[in-house]
Amino acid sequence: MRPIYSNWKSRLFPKSDMSSPAPKSPEQNDKSKKYDRQLRLWGDHGQKLLGNAKVCLINATALGTEVLKSLVLPGIGSFTIVDGEKITEEDIGSNFFLENDSVGLSRAQVATQCLLELNPDVRGDYIDESAEHTLTNTQDFFKNFTVVIATALSEKVLIPLSKHLWECNVPLVVCRSIGFIGYIQLQVKEHTVIETHPDNQNPDLRLDCPWPALEEFLDSINVEALDTKTRSHTPAVVILHYFLKKYQEKYQSFPKTRQEKDALKNMIRACPVGPDGPPSVLEENFEEAIHLVNTCICKTTVPTHAREILDDKRCVTPTQNTAPFWVMCAALREHVEAEGTLPVRGSLPDMAADTASYVTLQQIYQKQALAQAEAIYRRASQIARGLGMGPDAITESEVRLFCKHSSELYVSRGNHCIADPPPSGGAFRMDQYDPDGPAAYYPVLRALERFAGECDAPPGRRDERIEPDAAEMKTAVARLLTEWNVHLQQGVADERVHEVCRYGGAELHSVSATLGGCAAHEVIKLITHQYKPMNNAFFYDAITCSSTTLCL
Template sequence: MSSPAPKSPEQSEKSKKYDRQLRLWGDHGQRFLENSKVCLINATALGTEILKSLVLPGIGSFTIIDGEKVTEEDIGSNFFLDNDSLGNSRAQAATMCLLELNPDVRGDYIDEFPENVMKQNQDFLKGFSVVIATALPEKFLIPLSKQLWDAGIPLFSCKSIGLLGYARLQVNEHTVIEVHPDNDNPDLRLDEPWPALKEHLESFDISKLDKKERSHVPALIILYYFMQKFRNLHDGALPTNRAEKDQLRNMIRACGNEEGLLEENFEEAIHYVNTCLSHSKISSQVQSILDDPKCLNLNQDSAPFWVMVSALRELVQTEGSLPVKGSLPDMAADTNSYITLQQIYQKRFNEQVETVQRRVSEILRNVNQSPDAITEDEIKLFCKHANELYIVRGTCIADEYQSSTLDISMYLDDPDSLMMYYVILRGLDRFLSEFNAYPGQFDDQVEPDVVKLKSTIGKLLAEWGCGQVLRDERVHEVCRYGGAEMHSISAILGGCVAHEVIKLITHQYKPLNNTFIFDAITSNSVTYRL
């Protein structure tokens, strides 16, 4: 009797547990997630919903800072709290419930008000990957924003009030290698093939092959052959518009359709006309990163991203292009032809990775960084996605709140713009600071509070130099909320914020930049850069 086959890594319990998300951000993204430390300030319904959506995919650890006790309002809005929690520490109750969701995650809590924690230990937050603050008063949000901005730690400030949701990301600089574009076309370099690829492509003369031989040729070679014929007819130019691309398709179709039946590889070649004729030029986005002062002026504190960008810049200056991705799409061809072509691309990729790796090692030595600071796998990943590099440079929340020149007039000219809710929420912050309560928090004060809130908002707009006036019904509606949270709104917004936090931690996908507003009345949402 034969022994059972060894269990593959894909069949491990951990892989089964996180299978869906591993397909999104891979093993390396999951490692980032499992090494992350998240701090939540205030375990509101929104705060616990955000943490729920981070605990389930397996963040490393979280800490909740909250000095409040569980109230009846908390039980009514927070899915994780029940009557047994009434009067107990809100931080403790939320932590215990969240830890039940995933035994892989570590959690802790501090049953103190955030202000006290910060006063006792100014450096407490410096060890966290991300800080999330919910329902935080303006007077504490501003100093917290300054502290985290200086420390380079991302901050999410979030609110869920009635049917409104708001999230603001503060991040000094965030770099992304894997953007995961919606349309990721193959990187084939047919317009400017390197010598080895060009020699291989030109070794085929499609016109001299019989039907059986042609059916074994990869579509890539067929496309290149007819690209050269097209160039010969157009002074060396590639097709740029629809008519010219149709002409190229017809040339391919005429050759492969001699007996009334178009071969599969010729069909693929026609299909690739749309996706594989892109010029191998560097995008303005990537070029701006290569020319960034942080790339040109490295030092001992330079992040690995900038060290690799500097090495990449030298490769581009030498070869005139970014590294090839080294992979091919599936094609109808005989095995040997396809593998030979694949090996040419893979060899080129490996050569370019080796060049970048050597230069990275030299740079690390020159700036007195550890030679092990950047691994070979990291360099391979960087080179593979070099054409996707992306940077977000954000703005400080404290600067936004203390600015007297916020330019939002162009948004408020549209009466249906959700920017009005940003203005109202900023007015709520001012109202809370002045009166120590939300407008409409007490039933008998709704109408008087509408007048007070309108006055507060009017002063804000005057400070910003805006002449617009918000509609009364909008202000009245927000006062009716009384600062209360609704669980359904917090759950939706919590999932959105958690997605953005994961983007920050894994350095994959483009994150929010920088303000998100959700209006559940109309089921609309919008992002603004303030």
């Protein structure tokens, strides 16, 4: 049996963890200190977007409250729960936030009160009505949210909601947890990302095409003429540029292949002699220069994905309805056409060097980055004014951030809404389909939503025997696959249908908690416009402890 707690807070914050807080740092305000760890992930600007976000949750199920919990704790601006159900004994058994004395009360109201206690910075409200009633009687209600999260919806509600939010370009996150199985599906018409936070990113040194100020500084240092002490504190960028020029003078070409880069490395290894004679070991900054050959000796080009964005019609011919992202892209496009390259990132990797020379070099890169960003900002402001946008539509800080990350811009577009049948051969392609993987449950879970809408109950709950519902579910799965124009060679295994039916719509808290954390991650990506959101469905099978993503 599930243990009964007198206070739900004790489950989140055991007494052993409730020690005295650390003394406040004078350099941080209370909010910065509170959100310190997440500020390192998405910065002040990301936290600001999070703090301005309005999130709607449909149905405060165990999964729904877990998703919202993981959004309230990092500080979303506000949330609204839409749920017309009353709390039942089943809710008490699966939902972490509900108590025994809550049975019969409004599920939306009780969940809202409990979630608000997690973070006083967050505002919360609830509507004690069904999503179907809200959608029918207040059609513009859902379009006012940053993102809508829907859990345990039947098909008759999901279809009109999906169409409505698709037309309004409001992201929809659909998720369901049933027994040991669950899935998350994103519906996003267009989503733009400036900071994708790539795992590996090469330094932007521009040694193949240095601008005059950088070239003048680099050429002013004769590495081979330096004494041992000065040479050992020379930045690796200077060393690399020096020997790159020697290589080009000798071979009359820029090193491109592995063999050519190896030749450049050998030149660096062989030449750190200087007036004091050869060093006993290769100095650290020379080792760094050799290491940078593979990542930084390359022709500066515009990445293919960035070129595709700059060639997009929204960028080429912006209109009054164009988002600020595309206005900045239009200004960036003009810069690339004039310069042939993206703006300088303006940052240097850490390297062994004395403070003065490293800071001087860093300032040269930063000054060039600021100058280019300022020019692009002026042009973006002109374009925005020409389109009738307000003076604050685009800020200088936004453009600086945009230019710094211009090489990692990303645009995600959905090719259909959930209500539409998947495009033939595209949404549920059999080259992606694993009949033994968690994604094989998708047709069954979608059939469950249809069954719940037609029968007003999930399969497995109408009768002690699950066979009648399982038979109807098999028919619903076959109908769905026909509507999707999907032909599975092996079909959907009967045991998967029986597995879903035997749960009777019940949720397990551990499964809901896992899915809730995953769904909250995706919502944060959508709100902050940082990190790439998944494309576009996630499936979890707690029986085999496996998960997978599938583009539907």
